[in-house]
Amino acid sequence: MYFTKGHDMVRRAVSDFIKKEINPYVDQWEEDGIAPLKEIFKKMGNLGFLGIRYDPRYGGQGLDYWYDTVFLEELGHIQALGLSVAITVQTHMATPAIAEFGNEHLKETYLKAAIAGEMIGAIAVTEPGAGSDVAAIQTTARKNNGNYIINGSKMYITNGTQADFYTLLARTSDEPGYHSFGLFVVPADLPGVTVGRKLDKLGIRISDTAELFFDNVRVPTENMIGNEGEGFILQMGQFQHERFSLLPFACIAARDIIDMTVEHIRQRVVFGKPLIKKQVLRHRLADWLTEIECLQQLIYHIVRMKEAGLDATREVSMGKLIASKVLIKVADGCLQMYGGLGFMNEMLISRYYRDARGLAIGGGADEVISDVIAKLEGY
Structure with missing residues (x-):
């Protein structure tokens, strides 16, 4: 409904890159406490991933918000959300103000290099x-x-x-x-x-x-x-790019966590039956999937607003609030379904659990975002 063959091609390209160049190595990078961003960003820059909406004069692709959304959704498949965040810092936090309001010197020197993956922002x-x-x-x-x-x-x-x-x-x-x-x-x-x-x-x-x-x-x-x-106002605008960037990958990550957990509870036998046979767990999963679908449709509504040139501050704030709550709820609930195994650091679910918690703080704490929404409503 929303995506063309062109969007699908970009999705496959980003997906292939994550499968080959990122996910096989995230366990080691997580253990190291740092990912080699210069190497990763250079590869992403060569593929055109770091400037999807930016001006082609500076190495960008000049594409629409739907392409941007496809890119951000695929980042949700990275099995360490910290790297998804690091990438969006480059694409949606450190560079939007330069692209929109920077002079030619800043665009030629920093924006172009950031899009190419030659500089980290x-x-x-x-x-x-x-x-x-x-x-x-x-x-x-x-x-x-x-x-x-x-x-x-x-x-x-x-x-x-x-x-x-x-x-x-x-x-x-x-x-x-x-x-x-x-x-x-x-x-x-x-x-x-x-x-x-x-x-x-x-x-x-x-x-x-x-x-x-x-x-x-x-x-x-x-x-x-x-x-x-003008700095404060420009940064407030930049925060909108930041907050929006978190929504698609949080939404997809939540779905990945559920899919991974369902696979586990299909195989885990308790009292003679697979855990998936427990109605309480199936209903819990169904509730979460419903919330994820609502979040995804809000994201697509925001994209339509952006494409129409409308102010989506209210909707982006709502999305940020929902995304953090849903991701934390899903990560916590799915870890519970793993039982003691999920509490082990070697398990991917434990990483998702720890990473998800940061979304309620970074990019605007939940309480601050709630206040933004209330003020926009005139309360």
Whole structure:
């Protein structure tokens, strides 16, 4: 109904890549606590996967949101959701503002390289004292002789230890309000940029997460995205790309978890019968599948809105809230069906369980997303 032969070709290409180049290696990368993003992204860039909607002038494909959705759905088949997140940081978090509002220098230098997989990007917004409350950030950027001098720190930065550049939000003025911020592209190799420790996480362990420090980092004015005072608004728009990107792969991952679990409980015999014969389990699975189908249809509704040029902030927020709840519920419930076996770290279901929990925090905590929806409704 929604997809053409062209979309199906892209789906097969992404699926084949994941089966051959990613899933056979995720167990080792998970154990290492890091995936080789430079190698992975270069291969993906060569196949055109990192710029599906971006301008062909910078190496992108210039395709529609349905192609983007196909790509994101296939990322849900990666058997370590941390890598799905790392990829979407490159495609939907660190680069959208550059593509939409960056000057020619930023597009030629950073967007083109990111699309080609030659540079790794990261989004540097969160700080030790400012997560969902973005306006509370304390990192500063002060004008000085044709540059901005950046001082401060960032926390929980995905791809942080491997990134070649950071799309960074900083305070350009001490004035109150949302017009006191700038969004910058900060090369990771500039003097004064320090990558702190790689953080040890409960889940999403395959994705490196770092703390960053900026000590009198001199960034050229041409590295500002848009204009001074627009940074907060630009980042709010970029968050919409981020939140949408999580929905398709979370939806598909939830279905994969169910399919994997059904295969297990068909074979697992308890009290003389396969577990699948327990009506309570079948009904539980049916309930989850119904919720997944509702989520998928909301995703497709959002895509239709995007294609029509409509503001989908409300619907994307609803999708983010549903996706995190459904994925966590499914991962938790399916682990229970595995029993003691599912509690072993060597089992894939335990990884899904740990990874799923992060979706209720990253990209906007559930409580914050609920408040966004309430405000949009005028409550």
